[in-house]
Structures are given as C-alpha cells and as structure tokens.
Amino acid sequence: xxxxxxxxxxxxxxxxxxxxxxxxxxxxxxxxxxxxxxxxxxxxxxxxxxxxxxxxxxxxxxxxxxxxxxxxxxxxxxxxxxxxxxxxxxxxxxxxxxxxxxxxxxxxxxxxxxxxxxxxxxxxxxxxxxxxxxxxxxxxxxxxxxxxxxxxxxxxxxxxxxxxxxxxxxxxxxxxxxxxxxxxxxxxxxxxxxxxxxxxxxxxxxxxxxxxxxxxxxxxxxxxxxxxxxxxxxxxxxxxxxxxxxxxxxxxxxxxxxxxxxxxxxxxxxxxxxxxxxxxxxxxxxxxxxxxxxxxxxxxxxxxxxxxxxxxxxxxxxxxxxxxxxxxxxxxxxxxxxxxxxxxxxxxxxxxxxxxxxxxxxxxxxxxxxxxxxxxxxxxxxxxxxxxxxxxxxxxxxxxxxxxxxxxxxxxxxxxxxxxxxxxxxxxxxxxxxxxxxxxxxxxxxxxxxxxxxxxxx
Numbered sequence: 001x002x003x004x005x006x007x008x009x010x011x012x013x014x015x016x017x018x019x020x021x022x023x024x025x026x027x028x029x030x031x032x033x034x035x036x037x038x039x040x041x042x043x044x045x046x047x048x049x050x051x052x053x054x055x056x057x058x059x060x061x062x063x064x065x066x067x068x069x070x071x072x073x074x075x076x077x078x079x080x081x082x083x084x085x086x087x088x089x090x091x092x093x094x095x096x097x098x099x100x101x102x103x104x105x106x107x108x109x110x111x112x113x114x115x116x117x118x119x120x121x122x123x124x125x126x127x128x129x130x131x132x133x134x135x136x137x138x139x140x141x142x143x144x145x146x147x148x149x150x151x152x153x154x155x156x157x158x159x160x161x162x163x164x165x166x167x168x169x170x171x172x173x174x175x176x177x178x179x180x181x182x183x184x185x186x187x188x189x190x191x192x193x194x195x196x197x198x199x200x201x202x203x204x205x206x207x208x209x210x211x212x213x214x215x216x217x218x219x220x221x222x223x224x225x226x227x228x229x230x231x232x233x234x235x236x237x238x239x240x241x242x243x244x245x246x247x248x249x250x251x252x253x254x255x256x257x258x259x260x261x262x263x264x265x266x267x268x269x270x271x272x273x274x275x276x277x278x279x280x281x282x283x284x285x286x287x288x289x290x291x292x293x294x295x296x297x298x299x300x301x302x303x304x305x306x307x308x309x310x311x312x313x314x315x316x317x318x319x320x321x322x323x324x325x326x327x328x329x330x331x332x333x334x335x336x337x338x339x340x341x342x343x344x345x346x347x348x349x350x351x352x353x354x355x356x357x358x359x360x361x362x363x364x365x366x367x368x369x370x371x372x373x374x375x376x377x378x379x380x381x382x383x384x385x386x387x388x389x390x391x392x393x394x395x396x397x398x399x400x401x402x403x404x405x406x407x408x409x410x411x412x413x414x415x416x417x418x419x420x421x422x423x424x425x426x427x428x429x430x431x432x433x434x435x436x437x438x439x440x441x442x443x444x445x446x447x448x449x450x451x452x453x454x455x456x457x458x
C-alpha cells in the first residue's frame with residue numbers, strides 16, 4: 001500500500017538514521033490495526049468533484065456515516081503543541097486559502113475605511129462643537145495622530161500595523177458605535193492567524209491598501225482643524241478691525257474737539273506724538289509675534305497702555321498656544337491682515353501729527369500777522385493821535401494868539417476910549433472953565449485973565 005511504499009523508500013529520502021527511524025515509527029503508528037485487521041489510526045473519504053453545498057452532492061452524502069464515525073468515534077482530540085506536524089493541506093486547499101486570505105485582507109481594508117469614516121465624522125463634529133480657544137488642543141491631538149499614521153504607513157508587518165492602529169483608536173477617541181466593526185475585524189484577524197498556522201507561513205499584509213483610509217482620515221482631520229483655524233483667523237481679524245476703528249475714533253475725537261488755540265493744539269499734538277510712538281512700538285512688537293497667544297497678549301498690553309478703558313476681554317486666548325508659522329500644519333493665519341487696521345491707524349495718526357504741526361505753524365503765523373497788523377494799526381492810531389494832538393495844539397495856539405490879539409485890541413480900544421473920554425472930559429472942563437470965565441467977564445469979574453492950555457493926545 002501507499003504508506004508501506006513510503007516506508008520502503010525512506011532510506012533514499014532521509015539519510016540521517018535517527019530521523020529515518022522516527023519516520024518509520026510514525027508510519028508504523030499510523031498503520032496500526034485492530035484484531036479485525038481494521039486500521040484504527042487512519043481513515044479517508046472522497047473529495048468532492050463538483051462545487052456546491054455538500055449535502056447536495058450524492059457521492060459525498062453516501063459517505064456521510066463513514067465520515068461521522070471517523071470524526072466522533074475514531075478521532076481523539078488533544079491539545080496542540082508546537083511540536084505537532086500541523087495541518088496537512090492539498091494544493092487546491094492552499095490555493096483556496098490564499099484566495100480567502102486576499103478576500104479577508106480586502107474586507108479588512110473595507111473595515112478600516114468604515115472606521116476612519118466614522119472617526120472623521122466624530123472628529124468633525126467635535127471640532128464644530130469645540131470652542132475656538134481649544135484649537136491648540138485639537139492641533140496637538142492631530143499631530144499625535146499624524147505621527148502614528150506615518151508609523152502605520154511604514155509598518156513592515158501586520159502586527160506593527162495593528163499596534164499603530166490600536167494607538168490611533170485611543171487617540172481618535174473611538175466610541176461604541178464601532179463595536180460591531182471591531183469585533184468583525186478581530187474575527188477576520190483570527191482567521192488570518194489560523195490560516196497562517198495551517199499553511200505554516202506568514203501572509204504579507206497589504207499595508208498601503210490598509211493605510212490609505214487613514215491617510216484620508218488624517219486629511220479630514222486637517223481640513224476640520226483648518227476650518228476651525230480659519231474661523232479663529234476671521235474672528236481675530238474682525239476684533240483687530242474693531243480695535244483699529246475704536247483707536248481711530250479716539251484720536252479723531254482729540255483732533256476734532258481741539259479748539260484753534262496754540263496751547264490746546266500743542267497739547268493735542270503731544271498726545272498724537274505719544275500715540276504715534278506707542279503705535280509704532282506696538283506694530284513692531286506684533287510683527288515679531290510667533291504664536292496666537294503672543295500676538296493677543298502683546299495687543300492687549302499695548303491697547304491698555306494707549307487707552308486703559310478700551311475693552312479687550314473679548315480677545316481670544318487659547319488654552320494651548322499655537323504657532324502661526326507652523327508649515328507642517330499649514331494654518332490659514334494672516335498676520336498681515338490682522339495688522340492692516342493698525343498700519344492704517346499709524347498712518348492716520350502720523351498724518352494728523354503733520355497736519356497739527358502745520359496747523360500750529362499756520363496759527364502762529366496768523367497770530368504774528370494779526371499782531372503785526374495790530375501794531376501797525378496802533379502805530380497809525382498813534383500817529384493819527386499825535387497829528388490830531390498837534391493840530392489841536394496848533395489850533396489852541398492860534399486861538400490863544402487870536403485871543404491875545406483880541407484882548408490886546410480890546411485893551412487898546414478901551415484905552416483909546418478912556419483917552420477919548422478923558423480928553424472929552426478935559427475939553428468939557430475947559431469949556432466949562434471958559435464959560436465960567438466969560439460969565440464972570442460979563443459981570444465985570446476978575447481984572448486979570450487966565451491962560452489955560454490943554455493938550456489932547458489920541
């Protein structure tokens with residue numbers, strides 16, 4: 001028979017005496033017979049010649065009692081040990097198992113796809129629900145997952161791949177919704193281990209095919225995180241616009257409410273110069289910011305130094321800081337856009353400083369012109385006053401001279417009149433004397449006469 005022929009050919013196959021003796025003893029054990037000459041260690045049945053359920057194949061069903069007797073009565077089961085020979089498989093069985101293994105690997109790739117899709121949905125939801133100030137925490141988690149996925153993609157064996165997969169599962173915070181898929185994957189992996197043990201070889205795992213869903217998952221994580229980062233960028237951008245507008249209104253209020261008085265204009269100018277200097281320092285410090293919290297902290301500090309009452313509590317501080325120039329994360333932060341309102345504000349204040357200086361200079365010139373005009377008018381008024389005073393003096397002198405002339409003429413007239421009266425009086429007296437003399441003469445008066453002479457001067 002076949003086994004006896006193998007035993008006879010052993011010297012030609014096995015040269016080592018000990019190994020050949022062991023093989024002979026094994027064949028003798030297999031060919032053990034009972035008292036009836038029945039082999040008790042071996043049995044056989046036909047291999048189906050066609051595909052389909054076994055119970056529908058008559059040639060196999062005819063041997064069913066013999067198969068059942070072999071399985072339940074003639075077979076003794078013992079715990080396997082590494083020294084066992086293993087399972088004997090035909091070439092067709094090996095081919096079939098190879099196809100089954102390929103199908104299992106394909107199914108595992110599908111399971112990984114299902115899991116990563118669920119992870120993507122869970123992570124996307126958690127990102128959408130998370131406050132913007134937790135972006136740093138999300139990026140840290142993403143970076144850990146990315147490192148693990150890179151390790152997973154470079155795995156050299158199924159065991160290394162699954163070990164990285166377990167780490168990602170913990171990092172991605174997988175929930176109970178994946179239980180059935182995980183159980184199904186576990187069963188498939190057990191089948192692979194069984195087939196490997198059956199064939200006595202390790203199957204190469206399609207690492208790149210298994211890893212592809214995780215690469216897509218990582219991209220989903222990056223997209224979700226980038227979306228949150230974009231929202232944070234927009235919020236900081238909007239807050240910078242609001243602060244820039246508030247600061248502009250602050251300085252504009254000083255400019256518009258400054259009266260055109262040099263003292264008040266110089267006070268406003270000093271405020272503008274100080275503000276411009278602080279803005280330049282603030283912008284310079286903000287330009288050097290490398291993290292979100294660094295930018296926000298610098299902005300808050302400088303705003304409070306400029307306007308202590310300006311509200312900045314709504315500026316976001318992250319629970320875990322984030323670098324703005326992280327090339328690996330490719331975050332959509334735009335420092336230039338955030339600084340744009342402050343660039344414009346600095347330019348506006350600089351222009352107001354120049355305009356205020358010009359305004360002060362113009363006002364000084366105007367005052368100087370007015371002062372010169374006032375002095376000119378005063379000098380003209382003084383000259384006019386002196387002219388009038390001189391004319392009045394001349395008039396007074398003329399009037400005085402005229403008065404003196406009139407007084408002199410009056411005195412002269414009075415003197416002349418007095419002289420005339422005196423002469424008339426004397427003449428009258430003379431005439432009276434003559435009359436009296438004549439009268440006495442006519443009466444035979446005095447024997448001698450009188451010679452009276454009058455001198456009249458006019």
